[in-house]
Amino acid sequence: MKRARLFLFCLSASLSACAPPVEERSAPPPSSAEPSFYRSLARAGAAVDQDAARDMISQYRRNNGLGALALDDRLSAAAQRLADEMASRSAVVPQSALNLERRLEAAGVQTKSGAANVSAGYQTLAEAFSGWRQSPPHNARMLAAGARRMGLATAYAKKGKYRVYWALLLAD
Numbered sequence: 001m002k003r004a005r006l007f008l009f010c011l012s013a014s015l016s017a018c019a020p021p022v023e024e025r026s027a028p029p030p031s032s033a034e035p036s037f038y039r040s041l042a043r044a045g046a047a048v049d050q051d052a053a054r055d056m057i058s059q060y061r062r063n064n065g066l067g068a069l070a071l072d073d074r075l076s077a078a079a080q081r082l083a084d085e086m087a088s089r090s091a092v093v094p095q096s097a098l099n100l101e102r103r104l105e106a107a108g109v110q111t112k113s114g115a116a117n118v119s120a121g122y123q124t125l126a127e128a129f130s131g132w133r134q135s136p137p138h139n140a141r142m143l144a145a146g147a148r149r150m151g152l153a154t155a156y157a158k159k160g161k162y163r164v165y166w167a168l169l170l171a172d
Contacts, residue, residue, distance in 0.1 A: 035052070036049035036052045036125070037049065037052050037053075037056060037124060037125040037126045037129070038124050038125075038126055039124060039125075040123045040124055041123060041124065041125075041154050041156065041164050042123045042156065042163050042164050043156060044156055044158065045156075046154070046156060047154070048125055048152055048153065048154045049125065050071055050076065050152060051071070052125060053125055053129075053150075053152045053168075054068075054069055054070070054071050054150060054152075056125065056129055057069055057129070057142060057150065057168075060129075060133070060142065060143075061142070061143060061147075064143055066143060066145060066147075067148065069147060069148065069149060069150040069170070070148065070149050070150070071149070071150060071151065072109070072149035072150065072151050072171065073151075074107050074108050074109045074151070075104075075107070075109055075149055075150060075151025075169045075170075075171060076151035076152065076153060077107060077151070078103055078104060078106075078107035078109060078151060078169055079151040079152055079153035079167040079168065079169045080151075080153035080155070080167070081103075081107075082095075082103065082116070082118065082153070082167040082169070083153040083154055083155035083165045083166060083167040084153075084155045086118065086120065086155065086165040086167070087155035087156065087157035087160055087165045088157070090157055090159075090160040090161050090162075091120075091161070092118050092119060092120050092162075092165070093118060094118065095116040095118060100114050100115070100116050100169075101114065104169070104171065109169075109171055111171035111172050112146075112172050113144075113146055113171070113172050114169065114170060114171045114172075115141040115144055115147065115169070115170045115171075116141070116167065116168065116169050116170070117132050117138045117141050117142065117166070117167075117168040117170075118165075118166065118167050118168075119131060119132070119138070119165075119166045120160075120161075120162035120163075120164065120165045120166065121162040121163070121164065122164060122166060123163070123164055128166050132168070141168075141170060142168075142170070144170060146172045147170040147171065147172065148171070148172050149170070149171045149172075150168065150169065150170050150171075151168075151169045152166075152167070152168045152169075153166075153167050154166050154167075
């Protein structure tokens with residue numbers, strides 16, 4: 001009996017030594033039964049569900065008497081470049097009006113007005129959306145009356161301070 005317990009203990013110890021430390025383990029792959037807005041994006045290759053994001057933000061806007069948003073491929077590409085930039089810097093890059101205007105212009109986005117919500121540390125779309133709603137400046141941008149189009153992207157940085165970086169771009 002003692003030998004069996006010792007064997008199981010040694011087997012357990014040797015198997016756990018093979019596993020990466022908890023902080024290095026990637027998030028489990030998404031489950032098909034789990035709504036996409038609850039899926040962790042804190043892993044390499046994870047991408048935000050743009051349709052779910054559009055639907056979530058559009059419903060929130062409709063609940064506040066505003067119109068729905070359409071996904072815009074150019075805004076999404078610009079958002080991805082911004083999220084990647086933040087992940088590579090391991091820092092949130094605030095967007096001044098002039099900087100955002102230049103960024104949208106470079107992406108070929110035609111707009112009279114644009115807005116950006118940038119953040120980091122939220123692992124799921126639900127967390128990011130909730131954080132933006134609770135922040136008066138971020139919330140005001142999501143509820144901009146003139147917004148008609150959006151692009152949203154995330155970038156993962158395994159060794160980044162916040163791991164998941166978010167960029168939401170809105171335009172008329």
